[in-house]
Amino acid sequence: MTAPARIAILGGGSAGWITANLLAHAWPGSIITLIESPEIGTIGVGEGSTPTLKRFFEVIGIAEQEWMPRCQATYKVGVRFAGWSPVAPWHAYRHPFTTQIDVHTEEAFVLNCRNRRLGHDVPVQPDAFLLNGVLARQGSAPLPAPHFPFAIEYGYHFDAALLGAFLRDTAVSRGVVHRQVRVVAATRGADGDIDALVTDGDERIAADLFVDCSGFAGLLIERTLDVPFVSYRQHLFNDAAVVVQTPLAGVPAVETLSIALSAGWCWSIPLRQRIGHGYVYASDFLSPDAAERELRAASGCGEQATLRHLRFRTGRMARHWERNCLAVGLAQGFIEPLEATALHLVLNTVELFIGHYARGDRAAFNEAVSARFDGVRDYIVAHYKLTTRDDSDYWRSNAANDDLPDALLHILDTWFRRGDLTEALRQVGERAHFGSVSWHCLLAGYGTFPPANQPRRDDVDFHAARGIATFLDGCGRNFPTHAAALGMA
Ligand SMILES: Cc1cc2nc3c(=O)[nH]c(=O)nc-3n(C[C@H](O)[C@H](O)[C@H](O)COP(=O)(O)OP(=O)(O)OC[C@H]3O[C@@H](n4cnc5c(N)ncnc54)[C@H](O)[C@@H]3O)c2cc1C
Structure with missing residues (x-):
């Protein structure tokens, strides 16, 4: 198959903007539009990477001196x-x-x-x-x-919001069209493929390929195309997190610290001016209040600090590429942040997709991506x-x-x-x-x-x-x- 002429990416979190940059690099002739709703916002966590992120920046031709200081990266x-x-x-x-x-x-x-x-x-x-x-x-x-x-x-290690903004600016400067509207539905043609996204202003955004980067909402892959979700819950008990930031004192460490606590573990991610902490725990075993108390003690953030609570589910889509829709990021699945593999899997997915798309080899692609998740x-x-x-x-x-x-x-x-x-x-x-x-x-x-x-x-x-x-x-x-x-x- 030749590259799709029109690509619509739904979602402007890290997954959406990484995908936009990689597709713009691989398929310079395609018209790429990224649609996101500022009211919904992004998940705002995910601040540690594997070496795959280094390769990503090399592929899209951005030097460390350019992006690291802007993203507080270490x-x-x-x-x-x-x-x-x-x-x-x-x-x-x-x-x-x-x-x-x-x-x-x-x-x-x-x-x-x-x-x-x-x-x-x-x-x-x-x-x-x-x-x-x-x-x-x-x-x-x-x-x-x-x-x-x-x-x-x-x-x-990096600030997720700043990285998202940097990747947005890069993609837009390379021709990606950025639309800030809320999508309320997706319509399907007679053949079952998605033919357009419908916005809250009743506008229809048509495309040949749709990329679902809508986060846990899974608006296209799950809610529109009904691809089943394969749960990992029987293997992994954690389903909640509470996060906080503290100022950095001294020099940032060159590694993530993962400390086991009473019902999960707590990360400590050092950036240039602050440390991000998050307690990932199982809500069947610990209440949010008790998790807060443990996180305050582990991070030393004090009683006045504002903590943020998150819920997540672990598992993956049975298929990541269904019809004319590719799911990337939290919309395709999530394991849990231990070992910080989510963005790594985002990059793997898009790279594999670009390779398999030309051959139209959906089954092999879905098998390869699912194998990586598993x-x-x-x-x-x-x-x-x-x-x-x-x-x-x-x-x-x-x-x-x-x-x-x-x-x-x-x-x-x-x-x-x-x-x-x-x-x-x-x-x-x-x-x-x-x-x-x-x-x-x-x-x-x-x-x-x-x-x-x-x-x-x-x-x-x-x-x-x-x-x-x-x-x-x-x-x-x-x-x-x-x-x-x-x-x-
Ligand atoms: C507790 C926790 C810790 C994590 N730690 C790490 C880590 O250390 N390392 C790592 O690699 N990953 C980590 N992750 C995963 C990482 O946060 C995500 O993989 C990454 O941020 C990508 O998210 P996303 O872009 O898929 O979704 P989101 O950031 O949720 O973005 C979804 C986008 O879709 C848009 N959207 C949704 N619905 C609509 C709609 N109807 N109309 C228009 N727009 C819409 C939103 O506005 C948003 O722009 C962690 C995740 C969790 C939960």
Whole structure:
């Protein structure tokens, strides 16, 4: 199929504007209109990314110097988890973004994890093996000196509202038409396709392709085309969040902090002038008032700070591309913000769509996107299933939840049977969205090892044997401090 002549994007949240920029870049001949209602507004959260956002800006040709200061953005090399395990020494661990130079150390990490599963007391903390873990500990920005011969992967923290405004200005400057009206209905033609959006002023906006970025409303994909919703509720209990901001004192960290609380977890996302905090919890286990109290204590925001409450549902559309409609962002599904994958999935979806559209291959596209959602879900579910916390009904119910997806069961079974996890993930294929190193970070970082009931093999500590501490220490000297990189030193 050739590129659609007229594209209407419904929704001007992060998903809508990212989609507008990518489609304008891929299909310069198309007329793209983005319609949003200022009265409805955007969700206003979603301030941590994966390295995919870096690639997005590279694709649309925007330099960091241009967008980062305008969006209060800082560098992010991974996530630090604290309080997820009550057992020493596993109280805290890091999940760094893997990066090119890790090829020299990740094999030792995987081998040490295997030896640990066999009962050997060898180091398995991810940040002892992975460069971005070292940068997080040092507080260094992931911007190597010019002579450092490896590409570094990293993500960002940013102000969601400012990022949306920046992406809007960029898209409009590149020809995207911006309409601020409320859509009250969508009409369908005789063939069942959507033919127009109808506004509250009774205007009809016709297009060949409609992109549903209307957030949880799912106005086109769900309410107009009746695509079923596949719920993740039996696997993931969280359905609410309460958020607050505090001023930043000092230099922002280069990682997101994720602290486990009584009925969920709290993020801490450092920007240039403030820190965003949010407690993601399960309303079946905790009231909004109790969540507020815990968030105030965890964030130190004080009694006067204004908190905002949100509800969400977890799951995805059975199909993301139906007829002449593509769903992107919260309209297509949401897992939950642990590991900050929502914008990553937005980018994956649009990139895959552009590739599949030319071939008209809807089924393969829908299968690939659903596999990514399910793969991320499995990785997130493992964080809850593997808990050894026993201090609330919430954690006990998560640990006791035996309703696990098959792919996750296979991964956990391989791990606890001391099998080859990398090979198991290869078998799971696309349904294991996170790679082998990430799974090792989670399972080893969390300290979930099989009982040492087998005779010890004569294996070694590959961390020591390969001099990894010295190697990474040397690498780490090639990076500036985060404060210097942001001009805050
Ligand atoms: C608690 C929480 C934390 C999160 N944290 C992260 C994170 O750290 N990292 C991450 O990547 N993601 C995160 N996310 C997800 C992230 O916020 C979203 O994926 C992202 O903001 C995209 O949202 P959206 O554009 O799909 O929807 P929204 O921001 O809700 O935008 C919907 C748009 O549709 C428009 N609209 C709706 N109905 C109509 C109508 N009838 N007429 C006209 N316009 C209409 C609205 O005006 C708005 O412009 C988080 C989400 C939640 C709930």
